[in-house]
Amino acid sequence: MAVHRGIAVTGLAREGDEELVRSLGARRFTDGAVADRSFDAVLDAAVLGERALASVRDGGRYVGVIPQAQPASVRGVRTDAVEVGADGAQLADLVRLVDEGVLTTRVAETFALDDAAKAHARLEEGGVRGRLVLVP
Structure with a gap:
């Protein structure tokens, strides 16, 4: 969805999944070696919590996939979680x-x-x- 909306995506996955991640549209790939505070926003589908939050720049955005389980906001990073609702x-x-x-x-x-x-x-x-x- 992010790639479809024109967002430059970096995918985090196992080393063996680089081809898959790139086939889904990620411009960059990492197997975990990410410098702290290097991303404007993170969608934490791997439920990494604090580790994923550490990679968001000050004032950026963190979104988790488990409602009410996202880490607390730090450094002005807005934290939230994906909520699923009925929307035809x-x-x-x-x-x-x-x-x-x-x-x-x-x-x-x-x-x-x-x-x-x-x-x-x-x-x-x-x-x-x-x-x-x-x-x-």
Whole structure:
């Protein structure tokens, strides 16, 4: 989404994921060696918390993915978290962007709805690369 909006993105991931991260539009890649306070904003999808906050410049922006779990604001950095809410118009826009190939989904495995317990067990095992999808 950020790349689609014209934002220069640096992706943080395992060394083996550089090709994937760049294929999703990241101009730069890092496997963790980031200088402190080098980014205007950070979306902390890896739930790094304080470590990710340390890479935001003074007065920048930190956004986590777990509501009410973001670190406290420091150095004038605004902290917030992604909140999911029902919004049919936004969902329709996302579907359109997926259909147009602008956004890419990464599905690790699919499970029948009746196998939801198996999907949860797989998630607990760890190492899932992508999303688990329940199919009715």
